[in-house]
Amino acid sequence: MLTPANYVLALIGVPLVGGVLACAVPWRGVRTVVVCLTATLTALVGVLAVIAGPFSITCGAWSDPTALALELLLIGVIVAFAWEARAWLIVLLALVQLGLCLTEQFSAGAHLLATPTFILDTLSSILVIIVCVIGALIVVYATGYMREHAAHAPRTTAGDRRFFLVLVGFLGVMNGLVLANNLRWLAVFWESTTLCSFLLIGHEGTAEARANALRALLINAFGGVALSLAALLAAHRGGITSLDGIMSAQALVPMALLCIAAMTKSAQFPFQSWLLGAMVAPTPVSALLHSATMVKAGSYLILRLAPAFAGTRLLDVVALAGGFTFAIAAALAVSQSNAKRVLAYSTISNLGLIVACAGIATPLAYAAAIMILCYHAASKGLLFLCVGAIEQKIGSRDIEDMGSLLYTMPLTTVITLTGMLTMLMPPFGMLMSKLMAIEAAIEAPFVLLLVIAGSALTVFFWAKWIGRMQTVSYHPHYPRETMPFSMSSVLVVLCALVAGGGVASILVYRTLIEPMALHTFATASAHTIAALHAAGNLLSWPVFVFPLLAALAWLWTIARFNPAHVRLPYLAGENYEEKELSYAFLSIKDQPAVAWTTSLYFKHTLNELRITPWANLIAWLLVLSLLGVLGM
Amino acid sequence: MIGRLVLVVLVVLGAPLLGALLNGADRILTARMQGRIGPPLLQPFYDLLKLFRKEPLVLNRIQIGYVYLHLAFMLMTIVLITLGQDMLLALFTHAFSTLSLVIGGMSVRSPYSRIGSQRKIMQMLAYEPVLILLVVGIYLRTGSFMAGAVAHLDAPLITSLPLVFLAFLVALEIKLEKSPFDVATSHHAHQELVKGITIEYAGPYLGIIELTHFYETFFLLALVTAFFVTHVWLGVLVAMAVYGAAILVDNVCARMRTTWMVRYMWTVPVALAVCNIIWLYLQPHVGR
Numbered sequence: 001m002l003t004p005a006n007y008v009l010a011l012i013g014v015p016l017v018g019g020v021l022a023c024a025v026p027w028r029g030v031r032t033v034v035v036c037l038t039a040t041l042t043a044l045v046g047v048l049a050v051i052a053g054p055f056s057i058t059c060g061a062w063s064d065p066t067a068l069a070l071e072l073l074l075i076g077v078i079v080a081f082a083w084e085a086r087a088w089l090i091v092l093l094a095l096v097q098l099g100l101c102l103t104e105q106f107s108a109g110a111h112l113l114a115t116p117t118f119i120l121d122t123l124s125s126i127l128v129i130i131v132c133v134i135g136a137l138i139v140v141y142a143t144g145y146m147r148e149h150a151a152h153a154p155r156t157t158a159g160d161r162r163f164f165l166v167l168v169g170f171l172g173v174m175n176g177l178v179l180a181n182n183l184r185w186l187a188v189f190w191e192s193t194t195l196c197s198f199l200l201i202g203h204e205g206t207a208e209a210r211a212n213a214l215r216a217l218l219i220n221a222f223g224g225v226a227l228s229l230a231a232l233l234a235a236h237r238g239g240i241t242s243l244d245g246i247m248s249a250q251a252l253v254p255m256a257l258l259c260i261a262a263m264t265k266s267a268q269f270p271f272q273s274w275l276l277g278a279m280v281a282p283t284p285v286s287a288l289l290h291s292a293t294m295v296k297a298g299s300y301l302i303l304r305l306a307p308a309f310a311g312t313r314l315l316d317v318v319a320l321a322g323g324f325t326f327a328i329a330a331a332l333a334v335s336q337s338n339a340k341r342v343l344a345y346s347t348i349s350n351l352g353l354i355v356a357c358a359g360i361a362t363p364l365a366y367a368a369a370i371m372i373l374c375y376h377a378a379s380k381g382l383l384f385l386c387v388g389a390i391e392q393k394i395g396s397r398d399i400e401d402m403g404s405l406l407y408t409m410p411l412t413t414v415i416t417l418t419g420m421l422t423m424l425m426p427p428f429g430m431l432m433s434k435l436m437a438i439e440a441a442i443e444a445p446f447v448l449l450l451v452i453a454g455s456a457l458t459v460f461f462w463a464k465w466i467g468r469m470q471t472v473s474y475h476p477h478y479p480r481e482t483m484p485f486s487m488s489s490v491l492v493v494l495c496a497l498v499a500g501g502g503v504a505s506i507l508v509y510r511t512l513i514e515p516m517a518l519h520t521f522a523t524a525s526a527h528t529i530a531a532l533h534a535a536g537n538l539l540s541w542p543v544f545v546f547p548l549l550a551a552l553a554w555l556w557t558i559a560r561f562n563p564a565h566v567r568l569p570y571l572a573g574e575n576y577e578e579k580e581l582s583y584a585f586l587s588i589k590d591q592p593a594v595a596w597t598t599s600l601y602f603k604h605t606l607n608e609l610r611i612t613p614w615a616n617l618i619a620w621l622l623v624l625s626l627l628g629v630l631g632m
Numbered sequence: 633m634i635g636r637l638v639l640v641v642l643v644v645l646g647a648p649l650l651g652a653l654l655n656g657a658d659r660i661l662t663a664r665m666q667g668r669i670g671p672p673l674l675q676p677f678y679d680l681l682k683l684f685r686k687e688p689l690v691l692n693r694i695q696i697g698y699v700y701l702h703l704a705f706m707l708m709t710i711v712l713i714t715l716g717q718d719m720l721l722a723l724f725t726h727a728f729s730t731l732s733l734v735i736g737g738m739s740v741r742s743p744y745s746r747i748g749s750q751r752k753i754m755q756m757l758a759y760e761p762v763l764i765l766l767v768v769g770i771y772l773r774t775g776s777f778m779a780g781a782v783a784h785l786d787a788p789l790i791t792s793l794p795l796v797f798l799a800f801l802v803a804l805e806i807k808l809e810k811s812p813f814d815v816a817t818s819h820h821a822h823q824e825l826v827k828g829i830t831i832e833y834a835g836p837y838l839g840i841i842e843l844t845h846f847y848e849t850f851f852l853l854a855l856v857t858a859f860f861v862t863h864v865w866l867g868v869l870v871a872m873a874v875y876g877a878a879i880l881v882d883n884v885c886a887r888m889r890t891t892w893m894v895r896y897m898w899t900v901p902v903a904l905a906v907c908n909i910i911w912l913y914l915q916p917h918v919g920r
Contacts, residue, residue, distance in 0.1 A: 403741075424728075431724055435718075435720050438764065439777060448768065453761065457757070463738075464750075466735050467735050467737075467738025472741070540712055540721075543717075550701045551697070558696070565689050567690070567834075569740060569742030569744075569832055570831050570832065600754070
């Protein structure tokens with residue numbers, strides 16, 4: 001067995017080494033093998049570490065100078081990239097951050113308390129599992145995807161070698177981020193993920209990709225400054241150097257700054273624009289960084305810290321900001337017909353719900369937030385991978401172009417539909433956690449209204465998409481779909497994971513999440529504990545036999561289906577019947593025409609360009625009110 | 633345990649009978665308002681039996697599954713409420729029952745069906761906040777999400793949730809597909825879109841949709857009754873009166889646009905319901 005220190009080293013080191021190896025290998029075939037082996041090993045290490053946990057390790061005297069050196073190096077790299085792109089604002093922000101780091105290092109009076117450098121507790125275990133298992137699957141998928149992608153990528157595209165270095169290495173730094181308790185190490189990994197995101201968004205090297213990558217760098221550099229300022233103020237006001245130090249001292253000022261840093265990373269309004277721009281990256285990047293793992297870092301940070309601040313006014317504002325993001329992002333998702341933008345807005349929206357629940361900070365809200373975090377990572381990762389496969393096949397990511405896909409690519413479409421249904425169908429995990437979120441939001445009436453509005457809008461945009469995707473003519477037989485094995489196998493495995501885990505959501509809640517929430521909120525009031533128990537107390541689960549029976553009845557009906565019962569649609573009696581099963585009607589001059597109705601997008605009412613500035617204004621006011629604690 | 637099981641069986645078997653009778657009464661009442669005599673009271677039963685004996689005509693195999701899910705989730709809702717279980721879960725299963733019909737209606741290449749389905753989602757968008765606020769109001773009153781807790785109240789819900797009740801009545805008008813909200817599918821032949829969402833269903837599948845509609849009518853009027861739960865008979869009378877009023881409104885109103893419906897619902901009834909919820913938060917013993 002490995003020691004805890006070795007586990008931490010392996011969790012961070014295996015993907016980093018694998019990434020470097022993949023970069024060093026010049027042959028594509030060998031690189032694929034290296035990447036797949038690294039992914040397998042990472043998943044294995046992740047699972048073993050979680051089984052061996054919980055543990056915490058305290059590094060020796062070498063740790064602080066090393067972290068500082070790495071942080072300075074990272075800031076230097078960011079400055080270099082920004083300098084090259086003539087992005088002076090980013091240079092400025094990075095230099096401010098540099099100043100903050102050095103001030104913290106060389107200012108006297110910071111007496112250090114001995115706290116663990118890295119902690120693997122239940123919350124970080126959940127994140128480690130998401131990173132290592134879902135992340136590994138996405139990386140394997142990327143090997144197949146990038147081979148196809150290289151064929152029609154623009155000429156400016158950076159090589160596959162750099163791509164896999166960053167993508168695989170990212171798993172390591174993300175593991176480091178969720179394990180770090182020491183603020184300096186947290187900053188090192190935080191900046192590393194920013195850099196990974198920057199490099200991967202700019203992968204294609206087009207003008208748009210470069211601009212969007214710089215925007216992501218700018219906004220996350222702002223978050224980095226907030227993080228460094230939080231560390232500086234924490235060290236100055238009580239010699240705190242770690243997250244659990246902030247929690248035990250209930251240091252409101254660092255907490256507020258960390259919440260702002262978290263909002264940038266989790267792309268909460270008003271910082272959402274970088275995540276929307278990040279959709280120019282190849283789809284595995286969107287799946288891994290911009291939905292399943294990296295953007296979760298922000299909500300993870302708030303979730304980790306919030307229990308210590310339960311009941312403070314600061315968290316009320318955080319909850320409101322999260323609820324606002326949830327509702328407004330859902331509304332904007334309704335107006336989008338670009339599949340990746342819908343997914344991006346939906347991701348922002350769900351992250352907002354996690355932040356809102358973290359801000360409510362009752363045991364039930366905490367449990368709901370963790371449930372959403374897990375189930376969203378799995379479902380959304382899967383959906384991004386599906387959209388990637390679809391885009392490669394049909395050359396479009398517009399939802400309106402996704403009709404009849406059930407016939408052209410049945411496997412992917414069925415998996416996509418499963419993924420989407422797990423986002424809103426009972427008894428899957430997302431719906432159950434949304435139910436818990438509403439029950440928890442009763443404690444915060446304003447958030448409750450936002451959550452109700454957001455939930456109604458969420459159902460709207462998913463239903464439109466599901467409806468469009470499964471529109472299909474009658475076909476007696478469906479063809480087999482051809483896709484690289486690395487892609488299809490990952491889709492099938494992830495789909496099974498999402499569906500299986502989703503159905504077991506109540507079981508997961510009762511065996512895993514509920515004890516965790518109880519442990520975290522050891523001193524919560526009896527009233528809130530009762531609410532926690534009541535939410536999982538689903539005595540009536542046998543009623544889920546009804547949908548199961550419906551599914552069986554469907555299979556039975558299909559098995560004894562008689563093709564003679566197939567009819568044409570009602571077209572006001574003007575069906576064009578020269579060819580068999582034509583969906584056209586007789587139009588002007590008896591010419592055949594096909595009736596086409598698009599879905600409703602309300603592009604005028606929910607105009608993105610018109611709403612975003614106002615939403616940003618409100619969100620900036622909320623962020624500013626978070627800063628109110630600075631005066632204390 | 634046995635008692636509860638018997639109750640569930642009774643409700644599952646009895647609800648469609650009552651629902652069908654209510655629909656029969658609706659048809660007679662509507663006919664009288666329009667100066668016709670109307671069909672016999674038992675006509676919905678005859679229709680249903682006839683539908684189940686017809687050929688199962690479809691456009692594709694996918695739409696069949698969603699009809700089954702439509703019924704299954706409605707049954708689930710009824711059973712959850714009968715057993716006094718989590719109301720929010722019941723609300724979501726109820727919503728998914730409607731959503732199944734929407735997705736089923738969208739799965740066929742038929743313009744009318746698609747337009748009807750889109751409008752049905754708009755309807756859901758319009759009334760769903762009211763229903764969630766209803767559950768929140770009941771929670772604030774009883775301190776539990778369990779439907780069973782309503783039975784133990786000392787004063788009927790209507791005394792503490794009058795505005796939510798009004799908002800719910802408007803939502804009811806949408807749910808029963810009555811004018812001015814009957815945009816997705818209608819009982820009246822004069823509308824611009826008569827059978828939208830259900831147009832591509834025939835025979836037994838249409839029968840299942842009708843059956844689910846019977847369950848739904850029963851379920852919604854049972855909810856009205858629940859507002860008067862310490863005085864059940866008064867509740868039943870009010871439910872009958874509400875149903876009659878819904879039919880009257882149906883016959884005196886023209887169909888309005890879907891966007892108007894959403895705007896109206898999110899302003900007037902939702903605002904009323906929110907106002908009522910604020911009252912409850914203001915009471916010292918409610919909430920935290």
